[in-house]
Amino acid sequence: MRAEVLAAVVAELAEHGYDGLTMDGVAARSGVHRTTVYRRWKSVAGLLVDLLDSGATDDWAPADTGTLEGDLIALNREVYESLTIEPSITRAVIAASFRTPEAGAALREFWADRYRRSGVVVQRAIDRGEVPATTDAYAVCVAATAPIYHQLLLLRQPMTAAESDRYARAAARLGSS
Amino acid sequence: MRAEVLAAVVAELAEHGYDGLTMDGVAARSGVHRTTVYRRWKSVAGLLVDLLDSGATDDWAPADTGTLEGDLIALNREVYESLTIEPSITRAVIAASFRTPEAGAALREFWADRYRRSGVVVQRAIDRGEVPATTDAYAVCVAATAPIYHQLLLLRQPMTAAESDRYARAAARLGSS
DNA sequence: ATCTTAACACTACATTCGTCGCATTAAGGA
DNA sequence: TCCTTAATGCGACGAATGTAGTGTTAAGAT
Numbered sequence: 527m528r529a530e531v532l533a534a535v536v537a538e539l540a541e542h543g544y545d546g547l548t549m550d551g552v553a554a555r556s557g558v559h560r561t562t563v564y565r566r567w568k569s570v571a572g573l574l575v576d577l578l579d580s581g582a583t584d585d586w587a588p589a590d591t592g593t594l595e596g597d598l599i600a601l602n603r604e605v606y607e608s609l610t611i612e613p614s615i616t617r618a619v620i621a622a623s624f625r626t627p628e629a630g631a632a633l634r635e636f637w638a639d640r641y642r643r644s645g646v647v648v649q650r651a652i653d654r655g656e657v658p659a660t661t662d663a664y665a666v667c668v669a670a671t672a673p674i675y676h677q678l679l680l681l682r683q684p685m686t687a688a689e690s691d692r693y694a695r696a697a698a699r700l701g702s703s
Numbered sequence: 704m705r706a707e708v709l710a711a712v713v714a715e716l717a718e719h720g721y722d723g724l725t726m727d728g729v730a731a732r733s734g735v736h737r738t739t740v741y742r743r744w745k746s747v748a749g750l751l752v753d754l755l756d757s758g759a760t761d762d763w764a765p766a767d768t769g770t771l772e773g774d775l776i777a778l779n780r781e782v783y784e785s786l787t788i789e790p791s792i793t794r795a796v797i798a799a800s801f802r803t804p805e806a807g808a809a810l811r812e813f814w815a816d817r818y819r820r821s822g823v824v825v826q827r828a829i830d831r832g833e834v835p836a837t838t839d840a841y842a843v844c845v846a847a848t849a850p851i852y853h854q855l856l857l858l859r860q861p862m863t864a865a866e867s868d869r870y871a872r873a874a875a876r877l878g879s880s
Numbered sequence: 881a882t883c884t885t886a887a888c889a890c891t892a893c894a895t896t897c898g899t900c901g902c903a904t905t906a907a908g909g910a
Numbered sequence: 911t912c913c914t915t916a917a918t919g920c921g922a923c924g925a926a927t928g929t930a931g932t933g934t935t936a937a938g939a940t
């Protein structure tokens with residue numbers, strides 16, 4: 527039941543975009559009745575929150591390439607892709623997060639979880655002696671990924687994958703300085 | 704007419720927040736008829752786009768404190784305030800920008816205009832000999848302000864005005880390195 | 881003063897959205 | 911098996927949302 531509905535959310539998102547994502551559309555596509563969708567998920571934001579939760583409990587972990595720079599580049603490419611593929615679930619959830627407190631809270635938890643998991647790339651670099659033991663893992667990961675979000679989501683300027691690599695390298699240097 | 708409606712948008716935003724912002728509410732408060740609001744502005748996003756446009760044609764300019772660091776700190780404080788006051792028009796427009804292409808385009812123009820105007824703080828620093836003539840004004844302004852947006856809007860972590868000052872100082876050093 | 885035109889007011893209507901009461905089904909316990 | 915309970919399906923309703931058609935008013939031109 528939950529799986530069908532969440533799959534319908536993704537499909538509707540792909541077809542009509544975030545603004546065209548409607549409770550009725552999800553209900554019709556999933557085969558679940560309107561009232562049931564309203565009862566269990568309350569709103570469009572509720573659907574996206576649940577979609578986020580279903581992803582947060584997965585076994586995601588950053589790639590291990592052997593170097594901090596390589597790890598951060600891989601990380602940035604994932605971020606880059608999550609924002610540029612159509613439909614972007616990430617964009618949709620961010621859009622929802624500006625509308626309801628629940629979605630905002632869910633997104634905050636999601637970021638916290640992601641950056642916590644991402645931190646191991648710095649820990650590995652410390653273990654290898656690449657960077658000082660005092661390096662702030664969180665700060666490095668934020669420094670690597672923040673420019674991508676800022677440029678694509680806020681400024682809405684185009685960006686290439688190569689540029690996202692550059693930000694990763696800059697963050698890696700930041701860690702070892 | 705336009706002024707009354709836009710004023711009503713701000714007032715409604717203050718009272719009910721972005722997702723409580725409705726065409727009917729704006730029409731009722733402004734005293735303009737429903738159908739007129741629909742005809743001229745189409746949608747809630749259209750109202751916010753126009754609000755943004757009305758702000759883009761104003762005479763905003765960054766403060767002139769005498770030093771690059773001082774100018775950037777002043778700039779960051781404005782950004783900080785625009786995101787933390789309630790209601791935040793900026794937040795509302797950003798929310799809308801994730802929903803319709805028109806709002807997205809309007810926001811892109813707005814940022815471009817703002818950063819273009821902000822660039823003079825770097826130009827003044829160049830004229831004073833504070834930073835090299837090759838300094839990228841846009842990059843410095845983005846470096847100063849981006850962390851505020853990222854932390855408050857995306858990560859949704861709390862932030863103090865003092866921290867926003869720190870980011871301004873870091874960007875100033877970036878310019879003179 | 882009259883005409884033209886554009887913007888707005890008004891009413892009415894169709895559609896969509898969210899909720900309610902009740903029937904039905906499924907799962908588990910006595 | 912029968913009963914209990916929780917979740918879902920169902921139809922209908924009221925409210926909100928968006929649109930169409932028709933006046934009405936105001937400004938400028940002649």
